[in-house]
Amino acid sequence: MQFKKYDRYKDSGVEWLGEIPEGWQLLSNKYVFNLKKNQVGKKSSDYVLLSLTLKGVIQRVLEDGGKFPAEFDTYQEVKIGDFIFCLFDVEETPRCVGLSDYDGMITGAYTVMEVNPNFDKRYLYYFFLNLDSDKRLRPLYTGLRNTISKDNFFSFKTFIPPLPEQTAIANFLDDKTAKIDQAITQKEKLIALLKERKQILIQNAVTGKWSMVNGQWSMTPKEKLKDSGVEWIGEIPVGWEVKRLKNFVFIQSGLTLGKSYGKKKLVSIPYLRVANVQDGYFSLNQISEVEIPEVEIPRYLLKLGDILVTEGGDIDKLGRGTIWNSEIDPCIHQNHIFSVRLISPGISTKFISIVFGADYGRKYFTHTANKTTNLASTNSTKLGNFPIALPPLLTQHAIVAHIETQSTKIDQAITLQQTQIEKLKEYKATLIDSAVTGKIKVSEL
Secondary structure, X not given: XXXXXXXXXXXXXXXXXXXXXXXXXXXXXXXXXXXXXXXXXXXXXXXXXXXXXXXXXXXXXXXXXOOOOXXXXXXXXXXXXXXXXXXXXXXXXXXXXXXXXOOEEEOOOOEEEEEOOOOOHHHHHHHHHHXXXXXXXXXHEEOOOOEEOHHHHHHOEEEEXXXXXXXXXXXXXXXXXXXXXXXXXXXXXXXXHHHHHHHHHHHHHHOOOEEEEOOEEEEOOHHHEEEOXXXXXXXXXXOEEEEEHHXXXXXXXXXXXXXXXXXXXXXXXXXXXXXXXXXXXXXXXXXXXXXXXXXXXXXXXXXXXXXEEEOEEOHHHOOOEEEOOOOOOOOEEEOOEEEEEEOOOOOOHHHHHHXXXXXXXXXXXXXXXXXXXXXXXXXXXXXXXXXXXXXXXXXXXXXXXXXXXXXXXXHHHHHHHHHHHHHHHHHHXXXXXXXXXXXXXXXXX
């Protein structure tokens, strides 16, 4: 889109900003904001709990889980239209500014401010959102926790257009960002549908609901299906059989840290952690090393073709994994990762790995997991009892090839949508920056 420029500009005196429109002024925040500090005290039950997130200020529900204090007496009151600033750990905090659409309360660690009546709150929000996105308040930090003191914040000068222009800019950005957000939401929905389609494809293939006939994949006729005897597998083709994983694999738990090896000579070796094992791939940017006796290494040494499966932790970490292709050699693994190694012929490693991530694999892990409030885990016994619907080997290979071909197409479509989302986000950020710093003139739009 093409936008007008202002007729005349002047030096802002701010190095990263450069020039601003001639009619704008730099005004210290002490003239813009008033500090609030109204604790809710014993009336916390009368307030809605609020949180500052990347999506703005949101309402929280205690029943949703999470960590909450025993009491909220020191929380502070927030009114609709108040600003919430996080002025500590600024560099590490994803979002440090919010404009509340709710009455409620928020932790006393945050700074709550109200805006003086001669300013448009929405303009100021876009202004500080733009600063926060690139952490442009970095010169104001003090101390190890990157804290912005109240004095430094109130001394900071905000770029203030005349009030009518503030409102025009806010209206413009409300309109444009809402349309961009809507486009992003539609693409996110499409990604979710593509992922669901991929999961259905995998589930139907590894349970034989779809099969190849005369070179074409189609639904398996009902009369050629039988009950698998496993609820979350359902029916499978005649000629397939259900076997427990332990019948054709060796399951090895990994190394437990903290063991004492006495005076044995230790050697250093790369050590795979749960964070390195993702769903379908390895994240190997950060690899730890551990020192153990050389004689201990063979017991935990990973081999080409091992399927690595995570024990758990957060629910999304339960049973995720992929095939080890000797990306690092030699390498061992920690005790929260299982190495699944085939010991019987007639089984495709890729087929088994795909089943772990299939819908019925996820259901098995979830239903049999040891669970606490926020955590879930499996063990070698439960992993060994994992039921696998096994077709003949040639059929396994055909299913793997079909899934890989179709998954590649779906993954490419997902990547395209993700790329477009990133471009939309970049355009949104550029639009906000250009409007609140006067690079474009929107007052007449």
